Amino acid sequence: MLPEDFELAARFVKDRSGLVLTRDKVYLLENRLMPVVRDLRLKSVSELLAGIASGDAALQTTVIDAMMAKDTGFFRDWKPFVHFRTVVLPNIRVSRGMKTRFRILSAGVSTGQEAHSIAMTIRDVSSSFPGWQVEVIGIDISATAIAAASKGIYSQFDVQRGLPVRTLLQYFTKQEDAWVLNDAVRGMVKCQPWNLLDDLFSLGRFDAIFCRNVLVYFDLKTKLDVLQKLARLLVDDGVLYLGLNETVTGVSSNFRAVDPALGIYAAHRADRPASLSLAAKVDL
Numbered sequence: 001m002l003p004e005d006f007e008l009a010a011r012f013v014k015d016r017s018g019l020v021l022t023r024d025k026v027y028l029l030e031n032r033l034m035p036v037v038r039d040l041r042l043k044s045v046s047e048l049l050a051g052i053a054s055g056d057a058a059l060q061t062t063v064i065d066a067m068m069a070k071d072t073g074f075f076r077d078w079k080p081f082v083h084f085r086t087v088v089l090p091n092i093r094v095s096r097g098m099k100t101r102f103r104i105l106s107a108g109v110s111t112g113q114e115a116h117s118i119a120m121t122i123r124d125v126s127s128s129f130p131g132w133q134v135e136v137i138g139i140d141i142s143a144t145a146i147a148a149a150s151k152g153i154y155s156q157f158d159v160q161r162g163l164p165v166r167t168l169l170q171y172f173t174k175q176e177d178a179w180v181l182n183d184a185v186r187g188m189v190k191c192q193p194w195n196l197l198d199d200l201f202s203l204g205r206f207d208a209i210f211c212r213n214v215l216v217y218f219d220l221k222t223k224l225d226v227l228q229k230l231a232r233l234l235v236d237d238g239v240l241y242l243g244l245n246e247t248v249t250g251v252s253s254n255f256r257a258v259d260p261a262l263g264i265y266a267a268h269r270a271d272r273p274a275s276l277s278l279a280a281k282v283d284l
């Protein structure tokens, strides 16, 4: 790939999605763009980049989608979901007073496993929330990932990544060689295409936000911008879950650490009640 082609592509991808591509990622760019070149029967990556430079919006969207790393799994890293079930959900139940409603955001939801893991976790303890209105919102810049997430249909390979057999049999039905998530869980989750670089305020407020394994691809300024926007979406005793290799430390003062080894942070509000029990450790 010509150096000027790489520069053009890297700048475009960074401006549109936040993904930083350093010079040593030429192979990544080529690997992810070659299938697009083949699908569109173009001659080369250079021809694809010329289309982007000419302002072809559909092509630009396709390229951003192709460039995203969408690897995910059910109950990824497991312990954050234990914290959510044993600390955050009980806290919500006792602290909301008359407001029998809560909302969870999965930002960078990819093909839906994260949002569906959240929904299954809530479903497991649904007897504690009789009559409550619960919403899990999944957003992702990739329209193809969101289309897959909305279907809730997974392969044998997908369900083998992190889903306990008991949970699989409880919430999924086997149809030919695919596993279909049941309507009750799927109905709790709404997924929509959304860019984290855009305004997020119209998504509304959330009691917990999962933004896991997304910020790791951004530079410091983009991480700060996104974290600031996420902080504004969290309710006063809201919780933020990042990936295990991600942190707010040295990036944003909008959060305080709850259990940084598990990527768990709380919204930093001066008037936060000191008694709040979010700091409970997850011991397994």
Ligand SMILES: C[S@@+](CC[C@H](N)C(=O)[O-])C[C@H]1O[C@@H](n2cnc3c(N)ncnc32)[C@H](O)[C@@H]1O
Binding pocket: 016, 017, 018, 019, 068, 069, 070, 071, 072, 073, 076, 107, 108, 109, 110, 111, 114, 139, 140, 141, 142, 145, 194, 195, 196, 197, 211, 212, 213, 214, 243
């Ligand atoms: C590695 S996956 C992580 C999926 C899931 N959160 C997890 O931890 O398993 C990262 C996801 O973030 C999405 N993403 C990257 N940049 C984004 C942006 N600017 N806005 C919204 N989603 C983005 C990608 O499309 C991808 O699906």
